[in-house]
Amino acid sequence: MRISPSYRYIYAFGVVASLVAACALQANAAVDRSHLYPAALVTAPPAFDPSLTDPAWSSAVTANGFEDITTRRPAPLDTTAYILYDQTNIYVGFKVSQNGVPIHQEQSTNDVGFGQDDAVGVCIDTSGAGTQVYCFETTPRGVRYQQASESARYAPAWRATAKVDGSSWTAMMVIPMKDLRAPGGKNRTWLFNFIRICAATGEHYSWAYDGLMQDSQPPNWPIFTDARWWPSLTGLDIAATAGRPQPRAEIYGLESAGRDRNQFGQGQQTARNEGIDITYPFTSTIAAVGTLNPDFSNVEVDQQTIVPQEFRRNLFEYRPFFAQGAQYFTPDQLVPAGGFDSAPDSVFYSPSIGTFDRGEKVEGTFGAQAFGLLEVRGVEPDGSSIDDTVFGFDHILPNRTFLLWTNGVLAHHSIGDDSTIDTGIAGRNLSSGLVWGYNQAVEDRRLMFDPTSQFSYLRNEFLDVHKPNYEVFQGYQDIGSGYGPMDGFTTIDDSHGPVYMFNFAGTTPGLKSWTGFFTGDRFETHDGTVHQADFFGSQDIVTDKLVHVNVGVNVSELDDPFFTGGVTLPFNITSLSLGYRDGTPTPFDTFYGAGNFANFYLQQFQIASTHPIGNKFSFQWAYDGTHERSDAIGVDGQLLRSVGIGDSLGPDTEVTLAYRAISGRGGFASPGDNLAAAFHTKFKNGSELFVNFGTPAAPATLDRLIIKYLLRIGGGAGT
Secondary structure, eight states, X not given: OOOOHHHHHHHHHHHHHHHHHHHHOOOOOSBOTTOEEEOOBOSSOOOSOTXXXXXXXXXXXXXXXXXXXTTTEEOSSOEXXXXXXXXXXXXXEEEEEOTTSOOOOOOXXXXXXXXXXXXXXXXXXXXXXXXXXXXXXXXXXXXXXXXXXXXXXOBOOOEEEEEEETTEEEEXXXXXXXXXXXXXXXXXXXXXXXXXXXXXXXXXXXXXXXXXXXXXXXXXXXXXXXXXXXXXEEEEEEOTTTTOOOOEEEEEEEEEESTTTTOOSTTOOSOOOEEEEEEXXXXXXXXEEEEESOOOSSOOOXXXXXXXXXXXXXXXXXXXXXXXXXXXXXXXXSSOOOOSOSSOOBSOOGGGOOOOSEEEEEEEEETTEEEEEEEEEEEOTTSOEEEEEEXXXXXXXXXXXXXXXXXXXXXXXXXXXXXEEEEEEEEEOTTTOEEEEEEEEEEEEEETTEEEEEXXXXXXXXXXXXXXXXXXXXXXXXXXXXXXXXXXXXXXXXXXXXXXXXXXXXXXXXXXXEEEEEEEEEEEOTTSOEEEEEEEXXXXXXXXXXXXXXXXXXXXXXXXXXXXXXXXEEBOEEXXXXXESTTSSSOXXXXXXXXXXXXXXXXXXXXXXXXXXXXXXXXXXXXXXEEEEETTTEEEEEEEEXXXXXXXXXXXXXXXXXXXXXXXXXXXXXXXXXXXXXXXEEOTTSOEEEEEESXXXXXXXXXXXEEEEEEEEESOBTO
16 A cells, blocks of 8 residues: 555645745734733622623723634724622623624524624633633623533523623623632632634634634634633632532433334433432532433434444434533543544543443542542343443643543443553643653453453554644554453554644635645554555635635545455545535535545535524524445435424523434435424523423434423532
8 A cells, every 4th residue: 555646746735835824824912821810809799780880890800902713813803801709709791892793693592502693701710720611601682601621511500691782782791609610718810711702704702812722613612721821810719618519419200102202312222210310519629420310311412424434433422421521531532642533542432331220420620630430330221231430530730731641441241341541641842832642551351252361452652743823743553453442432453553644724815714734644453464544635714705615635545354355445535615604603514525435436415504593593404415336336325404493482491393304225324204303491490391202313203202301409500
């Protein structure tokens, strides 16, 4: 296997273009890690008024001079932010100018449609070390959104109000201290930042700025690891228990009806009619979490695809017990470890755990350390049992110049036992931009039909130069034969070889952004056979007129003796993506790709868009297709068509209707039509009601109606 001449020309073109773009980059910082701001304590809370006329705001820490993360230039629209605190709450205010740019405020339900409207937000790291990060955002209508680094289900009670006045708007937030895992004491230091989304231009602003900060689309922005560049809020005087979340319990009752009433996700075949989740904080930052009869009935998400894939698919984890605190158990994903695949190898991959009956864990942070210890037990529908223990620990300096971690899984299944432990170390030089890392995993497997210990391993090491306008990465990956933790994710075993990557980010007149990404690898088996070789290159351009163009070339070859009898198969695709108004409320995107995929020639296309309709409805649709051609099967294909509409019935109530149709068998999914509907409302006490028909996760419509009531007692969700 060798690199073709065209492969080399593509690579050379990418390098030249990247160097030109790198030279064009100019960016000026707003504030950075070196800035310190004494916290402003108030004896009486300011009035809950978006006009910000209360005299208390005159003593607040004040921020302005934002940077546009999207264009890497000073923000063109003025933003001023304020922050105060007392022993009960954090108070945040914003004054936003939007001259000449329309104000978008179509969304009216909390936690729905984040990023489609204008928004302002505050981000706080209560640990001062980047391990306990929270972000709170609100729109010109006062619609609320929030995120937390330790929980994908973070949704506590807090308040926001906003007011539009011509071409400007103002907002105020009140964030209870108990919603934050904030250690008490005198002279505490937090990291903090203010952000803004301008929906009409698809741009994101940040008060804190460093050239290494990256832009992305919500919900993947703001980025928690950017906390390393935030300024400090110093001198905080916090009562010992002010930042300790309340203990909470979530008790559910569920009934299902219909022909498919017993069909649920994760292989579960029996409806669970009641269950409970409990969280008890030991300290402000450490909590015990338990679940009994966990319910997976109404939290499934549509992960259907008709696109064939070269490797095993990496699925999104939606189950509450695993989604909360997930990063405490996967510290091996803290730094890039190399590899061509988008799904990283991981010792612990929770979707591999099916039905379980109970689980308990302890998780949290102390200082620069984060840890988790978890156990789950259960019996699968086929009668097989699981009893698995998972642990994770990491130590991270506040500026992420040094990282140390270890994690592992002790899996005990009916078919045998598997123990895997991973340990790693990494560092960064802030002056030179040099980043380095090394990790080593060791697996010991003993199967019921063969009790002899079977040892294998995984090793990654890399050196990386990361600058504001470019990055150069070289790594080495070594995965032993037979490596594959039972509760883990492994793309391909028995492979070793180098990985290379280069990317750039540049600016030029008329463009919002110009980026390029190039990566390649070459892995051999341990007996010397070439196992996998890949190259991927792309150029991405976004113009000031919100036209988005991406051109990509993927050249991949895989030799898998288990499936192909030693035949080397190509997995190649050349692609073109065209988008318009990405990052705004009305994006329109198209994709076309074609190339040899194993034993056939594959063509793919996709068209998708989202549209708000007034301030009550949202509409989204997609049309995907695959077209396969080979001597063996002739011509075949598959189409996926989907539409969805959501109706806002209030700030905490919505109803959604989704329809998806998959036709043809020349693709990756089972054909069928799927109609699903859902109603959800949250009550003032935090309890919730769900009424669902079917599920978007099934290949075809399920004749299943679910009514579930979730009684929440104590603290807010995810705290």
